[in-house]
Amino acid sequence: MRTEGESSVAVLCGSDSAERAVSLVTGQAIADALKQEGFTVKIFDLPGRELPAALDPAHDVMFPALHGGWGENGGVQADLDARGFAYAGCGPEASRLCMDKVETKRVLAAAGLPVLPHVLFTGEKPSSASSLATKLGSTIIIKPVAEGSGIGLHRAGNRPELAAALKKLTPGRWMAEPWVRGREVSVGVLGGRALGVVEIRPKAGASYDYEHKYTAGMTDYFFPASLEPALTEEIQSAAAGAFAACGCRDFARVDLMLPPAGGCVILEINTIPGCTPTSLLPKSASCCGYTFPKLARAMIGPALERFAVIAATP
Amino acid sequence: MSKSAQISSEGLRSWQVINQHAEDDALSPAARRNRLVRWAGWGTTAFTGLLILLLSAWAVRSSHAAPLRGAAGPLVMPLAKVQFTTDGVLTEAWARDFLHLNVGDPLDKIDVFALRQKLLDTRQVSEALIERDRPGTLRIALKERHPVLRVAADTGAGGYKLYLVARDGTVFAGQDFPDLVLSQVPWMSGMALHRSKDGSGFEPVPGMDAVADLLKTARTHAPQIAAQWMVVDLGQFDPRPQAPLSLIKVPKSGDLGQLTFDTTSAAGDFATQVDRLTFVAHTVQDKALLVSGLDMSIPDQVVVRLLSAPASTRHTR
Numbered sequence: 001m002r003t004e005g006e007s008s009v010a011v012l013c014g015s016d017s018a019e020r021a022v023s024l025v026t027g028q029a030i031a032d033a034l035k036q037e038g039f040t041v042k043i044f045d046l047p048g049r050e051l052p053a054a055l056d057p058a059h060d061v062m063f064p065a066l067h068g069g070w071g072e073n074g075g076v077q078a079d080l081d082a083r084g085f086a087y088a089g090c091g092p093e094a095s096r097l098c099m100d101k102v103e104t105k106r107v108l109a110a111a112g113l114p115v116l117p118h119v120l121f122t123g124e125k126p127s128s129a130s131s132l133a134t135k136l137g138s139t140i141i142i143k144p145v146a147e148g149s150g151i152g153l154h155r156a157g158n159r160p161e162l163a164a165a166l167k168k169l170t171p172g173r174w175m176a177e178p179w180v181r182g183r184e185v186s187v188g189v190l191g192g193r194a195l196g197v198v199e200i201r202p203k204a205g206a207s208y209d210y211e212h213k214y215t216a217g218m219t220d221y222f223f224p225a226s227l228e229p230a231l232t233e234e235i236q237s238a239a240a241g242a243f244a245a246c247g248c249r250d251f252a253r254v255d256l257m258l259p260p261a262g263g264c265v266i267l268e269i270n271t272i273p274g275c276t277p278t279s280l281l282p283k284s285a286s287c288c289g290y291t292f293p294k295l296a297r298a299m300i301g302p303a304l305e306r307f308a309v310i311a312a313t314p
Numbered sequence: 315m316s317k318s319a320q321i322s323s324e325g326l327r328s329w330q331v332i333n334q335h336a337e338d339d340a341l342s343p344a345a346r347r348n349r350l351v352r353w354a355g356w357g358t359t360a361f362t363g364l365l366i367l368l369l370s371a372w373a374v375r376s377s378h379a380a381p382l383r384g385a386a387g388p389l390v391m392p393l394a395k396v397q398f399t400t401d402g403v404l405t406e407a408w409a410r411d412f413l414h415l416n417v418g419d420p421l422d423k424i425d426v427f428a429l430r431q432k433l434l435d436t437r438q439v440s441e442a443l444i445e446r447d448r449p450g451t452l453r454i455a456l457k458e459r460h461p462v463l464r465v466a467a468d469t470g471a472g473g474y475k476l477y478l479v480a481r482d483g484t485v486f487a488g489q490d491f492p493d494l495v496l497s498q499v500p501w502m503s504g505m506a507l508h509r510s511k512d513g514s515g516f517e518p519v520p521g522m523d524a525v526a527d528l529l530k531t532a533r534t535h536a537p538q539i540a541a542q543w544m545v546v547d548l549g550q551f552d553p554r555p556q557a558p559l560s561l562i563k564v565p566k567s568g569d570l571g572q573l574t575f576d577t578t579s580a581a582g583d584f585a586t587q588v589d590r591l592t593f594v595a596h597t598v599q600d601k602a603l604l605v606s607g608l609d610m611s612i613p614d615q616v617v618v619r620l621l622s623a624p625a626s627t628r629h630t631r
Contacts, residue, residue, distance in 0.1 A: 192537025
C-alpha cells in the first residue's frame with residue numbers, strides 16, 4: 001500500500017472559466033499550505049481544459065483548485081476518474097449537480113431541506129418582469145444557473161429595475177429568486193461534518209457579489225457568527241444535510257440566508273470553495289481550531305487514503 | 315352717407331334713418347324656453363353617443379383580456395395559466411396532468427375544492443391552496459411531505475411497492491423524488507403497516523418524529539456513521555410518551571455493527587447519545603477493536619459488544 005510519503009500533490013488551477021483569477025490565488029494558497037505541512041507539491045496553471053500529460057496516477061494525488069466551468073462542473077473530476085487519479089473533493093456526479101443551482105434545489109427540497117422558491121428561464125427568452133414579480137415578489141435576485149462566486153448576479157429592488165436587469169441577460173439558463181434581505185451566512189463542511197458558521201456583511205449594504213467577495217475590506221466577516229445556539233445547530237444541520245443529500249465528499253461550503261421570519265434557507269453548495277486570504281471555508285474551519293495548513297491537510301487527507309487504496313488494487 | 319344727409323329738403327325723415335338695431339337675445343320667454351329645450355336635447359344626444367363610444371371601447375379591450383360572452387349569456391373566463399409553487403419536488407407539469415388542467419378550460423367551472431382534495435389524497439401533499447386569480451390564472455401553492463424512512467409494502471394486488479414514511483407518520487407513494495435522495499433514506503423494519511379503514515392507503519406510523527430527530531441529529535453530528543445506515547429497526551420502538559422501554563436500532567452501521575438508541579430520554583437526548591457513539595467509534599477504530607454492536611440506551615454508558623479480542627493484543631501460540 002502506498003503512503004502519503006511516496007506521493008506528491010499536484011494542485012491544478014487556472015483553466016479558462018470566468019473565475020480563473022480566483023482559482024490561481026486559491027491554487028497558490030493551497031500549494032503553500034500543503035508545503036508547510038511537509039507535502040511535495042507541484043502547481044499547474046492550466047491554460048484550458050486539458051490535464052497535464054506529465055501527471056502520473058501512480059505518483060500524483062490531485063487537488064483541483066479550479067473554480068467554475070470545467071473545473072467545478074464535474075468535467076475535470078470525470079477526466080481524473082477516467083485516468084485513474086485519486087483527487088480531493090467531490091466526484092463528478094456531485095460536482096455536476098451542485099453546479100446546477102436548480103437541480104441542487106430540487107434535490108435539497110426532496111430531502112426536506114429549506115430552499116427559496118425560484119423561476120427558471122433563459123436569457124434568450126426571459127420571463128416578464130410582471131410575471132416574476134407576481135410569483136416571487138417585487139424584490140428579486142437573478143443569477144445564472146451554472147456560475148459561482150456571485151458572477152452575473154443582478155439585484156432588482158422594484159419592477160423597473162427588474163425589467164432593466166432582464167434586458168441585460170446574456171444567453172443561457174437563468175433563475176430568479178426572492179431577494180431575501182436577511183443575514184447571509186456560510187458554513188464549511190469537512191468530511192460531512194459542518195464547521196463553524198460565518199456571517200457575511202457586505203459594507204455597502206448590497207448583497208455579497210463577486211466584487212465584494214474578492215476585494216479585501218469590502219465585507220465584514222463574523223466567525224463564529226453571533227447566533228442563538230439553536231439557530232447555529234439548525235444551520236449546521238442544514239449544511240451537513242445538504243452535503244449528504246447531494247452526495248458530496250471530502251469538503252464543500254454551503255451558503256445560506258437567514259430570513260427575518262426565522263430559520264434558514266440554503267442558497268447553494270460550492271464543491272470547490274475558494275481558499276484565498278478572504279475566503280470563507282478557512283474562516284469556518286478556524287471556528288473548529290483548524291489553521292489554514294491543517295485545513296489543507298484535512299482537505300487532501302481522504303484523497304490520500306483513496307490513493308493508497310487505488311495503488312494497492314492489483 | 316351721414317344720417318343728417320338723409321333728411322330731405324322738406325324736413326321729412328326717411329324710414330331708413332330710424333334705428334333698426336335689435337339685441338341678439340331679444341326673444342320672447344317662450345322662444346328662450348324652446349331654445350333651452352333644443353340645446354338640452356342636443357347635449358343629451360352627444361353625451362349618450364360618447365358614453366356608447368366609451369363602453370364599446372371598454373368592451374373590446376376587455377374581450378381581449380379574457381372574458382368571452384358565451385352563447386348562453388354568462389361571462390366565461392378561460393384558464394390562461396397555472397401559477398404553481400411548492401416547497402417540495404412536484405412540478406407544474408405534474409400538477410397540470412394530475413389535475414387535468416388545460417389552457418382554455420373555463421376558470422369558473424374548475425372545482426377548486428375537489429382539486430384540493432385530490433392533491434391531499436396523494437398524501438405527499440400536506441397542504442394545498444388553490445385559488446382563482448381572474449381573469450385567467452389558477453394559483454396552486456403546495457406544501458409537501460418528505461421521506462424519513464422507506465418501506466416496501468404489499469399493494470394488496472399481489473405485489474410490493476415502495477412507500478415513503480414522513481415525519482408525521484403519513485405513508486405515501488412518493489412522486490418525483492430523485493433517486494439520489496431516495497437512496498439515502500433508510501428502510502424501515504420491525505413495524506408493520508396497517509391498511510386504512512377506507513382502503514385508500516395505510517394508517518400513519520406513530521412516533522416517526524422521534525426517528526426523524528435521531529436521523530437528523532446523527533447526520534449533523536456523526537455524518538460519516540449515519541451515511542452507513544441502510545435500515546432502521548423499530549421492533550422495540552414504543553411511541554407512547556410514558557413508555558418504559560423504547561428503542562431504535564440500526565442493525566448494521568459499517569464496522570460498528572448494530573447500534574441501539576433510547577427514545578425515552580432515560581439515556582439522555584439524541585445529541586448526547588450520538589456524541590457518545592462518536593467518541594466510542596473513534597476509540598474502537600483507534601484500538602482496532604472488532605465489535606458487533608454499540609448500545610447507547612443505558613444512562614451514562616455505552617455497551618460495546620466485542621466480536622473478538624483486539625487485533626493488536628491477540629495472543630498467538
